[in-house]
Structure formats: structure tokens, C-alpha cells
Amino acid sequence: MKLNQTLALIASFTTALQLATAGNITGKVTLKGAPPAEKEITGVTDPVCSAAHPTPMKTRFYMVGTGGELADTVVMLKGITGKSTGASAAPLLIDQNGCEYLPYVGAVQTGQKISVKNSDQTMHNVHPTPVNTAGGNKEENKAQFAGAADLTFTFPAAETFLRFKCDVHPWMFSYITVVDHPYFAVTGKDGAFTIKDVPPGKYKIVALHRKAAKDGVEQDIEVTADGAKLDFALDVK
């Protein structure tokens, strides 16, 4: 018992020390070039979906700001495994709202809960379609009536852009990247990202975008106690 207490104390001390010396990686992702026009979503037969969108819904491949700021890009450290704290992390919430998944792109750690909520007054089915099934990620397909309780999913293996889809409304997709450590972020509308509490050291950092950088664009980065700053400029494919 004494030994366990000592080990726990050492672990807490080490974590506190790491956090004290850890820094944040900040930066911005921009897109070079003019992206293709988004496509209008046609064939919307569910009146609930139509009512939620006075103008037609569009695809969300390139969410770009006026200055080229690129949203929905996953930025993460590369080559780190087995550092997931997903079991104790807060769940990621995906909302089905207006027959669209929000967020369109997200990221979680392995083992971290993903809660899927139905804010629509219509039925959805929530259908994650992982590719890394050999790693233990499981394809499921669950019904969710209007007002039903949130559905929960977890994935034990790392995978980029794991697709959630609704087959009732076949244009609905959300892409969740599952990472085996906590050092990642997803860019918002301003293209900015912050990866928090990265222990000092040299790393490879990668930016992933579904269309502009499916396989990732890599850079080297050195993180100090003061953190580090780094930007990505991705090309339109």
C-alpha cells in the first residue's frame, strides 16, 4: 500500500513538473489558391431538413475565410503513441442540427467518448464507418429518434477522418480523427489552432485537411517552456 502511494505521488509530481515546463503550440492554417465552389445538396425530401434551411445546404469541403484562413484542419504531433488520456477526457459532442453534423471535422483521443446528440425533430441513424477495424474500431449503426438520449461511441485505435454518416439523410457526414495522445487541435473559422501542454522537445507536426492535405503536410518543431509558434499554408488540390 505504501509503495502504491509513493508511486502515485511520484507520478503526480512528474505530471505537475511536465505541465509546469510544458508549452503551447499555436499557429494558423491558410489555404493558397481559390477553392472549388461548394456543391448544393439536392434531393432533400425530409420536411424537417428543408424547413431548417431556407436556402439550400451546401457541402463543406473548404471552409475558408476572406484571408485564406482554413477551418476544419486537424493539426497534431506525429509519431507519439500510447499517451492517450482519452478515458478521463471530457466527451466530444457531435450535434445533429438542421440535418447537418456539427462539427463537420473533429478530433478525439483513443478511448475518449463521443456523444452524438439529435437536436432535430426527425429521425437519424448514426453510422460510424471506421477503416481501422483491425485496430479494434468498430462499425456501428444506431437509430436515434427525435428527442432520444445521446448516443455514445469510443474508438480504441488511431485513425484519421473516421467518418460518421446518416443514411436517412445521406449528405450528412462528420469526420473525426482519433489520436493516440492529447497533442492535437482542429482549426476554427479563423484558421487558428492551439495545442496545449506539450512537453518541451523536438517533434514532427502535421496538418491534415480532407481535401487539401489528406495525407498530411509535415513540419519540424521545437517546443520550449515558452511554447512554439508555427503556421501551415496548404495548397488547393
Add this chain to the structure above:
Amino acid sequence: MPESRFNPWLHRFAVLTALATLALLGVGGLVTSHGVGMAVPDWPNTYGYNMFLFPPSKWVGGIFYEHTHRLVASGVGLLTAILAGWLWLAESRRWLRWLGVIAFYAVVLQGVLGGLRVVLFKDQIGIFHAALAQLFFALICALALLTSRWWLEPRLGGQRDANEGRERDGSEIGASLRRLFLATTTLIFLQLILGATMRHQHAGLAIPDFPLAYGKLWPAMDAEAVAAYNSQRLEVTTANPITATQIALQMAHRLVAVVILVCAGALAWRVNRTHRHAAFPLRRLTFLWFGLILFQAGLGAWTIWSQKAADVATAHVLVGALSLVTGVFGCIICFRHPEENASDKVASTFEVARRQARFSAIVNQ
């Protein structure tokens, strides 16, 4: 064995079952074309309800297509069961009774495959489900043909036409013609399997342009090129990434289409040349067949130009099914046993006499 007599109600019922099966193929095609095969996550229930009690108010979005498909499939299952039972009780041709039994087991297997596709998440089952659907439709249509008055009463129907054709043209259905019919029909079935494989990978159009492919006669299929295709495509629904294999499949589908078109054209030309009598049944059938296949080729091109619009893609599936059935009808007529009816014997006698006359003429020269 007692002689088979035409049973008009049995034949009409077989035709009804064939029409219902065509409708089922259409609804099934719409399910895949809209990419909503998994819109009902459970089976055999529907969102926890007994499927026959699922409230119509909940048939929204993709559920409408998938649930309708299940209901129509149940109806076709029932019709097939009745048809098989009716054949078993009323039909004197033993082999035809067994064909009814095979149809019954095929529809049961088809239903189970459809359900397993949903609960096991396997695209491969979907491909098998689609291929068996085509075979099942051809079988039901064959049952309708084999129970028809045209088939059963040769003096009034198709065999008379055939014999008259022989007498006027002095020609018979040769072995090479039979082989060409069989080969073209087999090729159409293989083409339908290719099409089903493309559709059930849910990747949309692997090649978005036609008649070229990514602007070339033969598209690049290396990893870098495929990655670029995937980055550039803006998929709205069927969002699986495309692969080099899928591109190769579509190229194969295009090439086989050309071969089928050539075969069907050759058949129409040859039958028209050797069997000029207008009543010769295969003459009309080969023209119909060639026309259907031309139309099918046009629909294939339109499917691509419309970016795989669901109604166009489904029409392509249906005309494919009708092309297969037309080929199967042609094969059945071609391969009909010549001794099956008396009029054939008359034709054989006529042929022997004709050959003897030709021999005598040669000897007397």
C-alpha cells in the same frame, strides 16, 4: 407424362410476379442509387417496429426507399411462394415444377442476404444480393414465358412462327447462332455483376467523364493519381474514396459494354440475313435486344453525365435487367428441344426432303 395445357391464370400470375419483381429491382436500385441502404439499422424489424406496422409518418428521407424496398420484397416473396405452390400442384412438366421451387428458395435467400447486408455491414453481400436479384428476375420471367400460350401451343404460337420461317427461308437456328446468343447473354450477366460491384462500393463515379476517362483514353491509376482524383472530387452523398481498382472496374464496364453492343449488333444482322421471314421469333427478338442494348449504352453515358443521378442510374439497372431477360428468352427459344412438339418433326422432315432434293440435283448434273 401428361401433356402440359395452357393455364391462363397461372400464366397471368407468373407475369404479375415478374412485373412485381421488376418493380422490386427498381426500388432496390433507388436504395443503392440514393446511398440509403443502411437507413434502417435493424432487420427484420424496422426501428424496433414490426416492419409491417412501421408508421408511415416515420418514412422520412432514406427510410422511405429502404422500407419500401423491404415491403415490396415481402410482396414478391409472397407472390413467388404462391407461384411455386401453384406450379407444384398444377404443372405437369416436372422440371418446371422444380424451377418454381428454385425460385422460391432464391427469393428466401435473397431476403436473408438483404438483411445480412444491413446487420453485418458487408458491401460484398450487397454485390451478391444485386447479382442474385438479376438472376431471380430472369428466372421469374422465364417461368412466365414457359407457362405462356405462345410456348405451350406451338401451332398457335412461336414454334409455328419458327417453322414457317424455316420453310420459307430454308434456314434453321444453327449451333453458332445458339453459341452467340448464349455468349452475349452470359456477357450481359457478367456486365451486371461488374455494375453491381461498382454500385455497391458506394464510392460514386470512379471516373467522372465520358467518353474519355479523366481526359484520357486510358486514365492513370497510380497511387499519386488516385490521391489527386480523391482530393479533387466533390462528393455529396456516396463519400467512400475511390481506388485504382474501382477505376479499372469502370473501364472494364465500358469495354464490356462495347463488346456486348457488337455481339448484339452482329446477332441482329445475322438473324436478319439468314432468317428473313418476318414471323421468325428470334428476328424480332434480336432487333428488340439490340435496341435495348443501344438504349442501355446511352443510359450508361447519361449516368456519368448526370453525375450519377439516382433516377438515371436506376433506369440503367432496370434496362440492364431487361436486356438480360431478353437474352435469356433468346437462349430458351434457341435451345428448345426440336422434338418437343410435332411441328418440329414436320420441319425436320421438310429439311430432310430438301437435302435429298439438293443431293439428287447434284447427282443428276
